[in-house]
Amino acid sequence: MPPRLSKVLIPQPRSSFVKIRCPDCGNEQVTFSHAAMVVRCLVCGRVLAQPTGGKARLAGHVVKALE
Numbered sequence: 001m002p003p004r005l006s007k008v009l010i011p012q013p014r015s016s017f018v019k020i021r022c023p024d025c026g027n028e029q030v031t032f033s034h035a036a037m038v039v040r041c042l043v044c045g046r047v048l049a050q051p052t053g054g055k056a057r058l059a060g061h062v063v064k065a066l067e
Helices: none
Strands: 017-021 028-032 047-050 061-066
Antiparallel strands (some): 017 028, 017 061
16 A cells, blocks of 8 residues: 655745836836846836846846735
8 A cells, every 4th residue: 555645745936026126217116027028117118127038137126025
């Protein structure tokens, strides 16, 4: 008789949504930490996140990670 598994481990995601502050105008914007497209500020148009194939390269200050 095979042994019983008491726990089933479910992996947690490594990605999340983050709130970024634009260094030029101070606008706060929510984006995905693993963005696949270039994310620009909605106010001034500065590039805030560039895709790298994994985690995006963030140009602004991360205010907080949203859950």
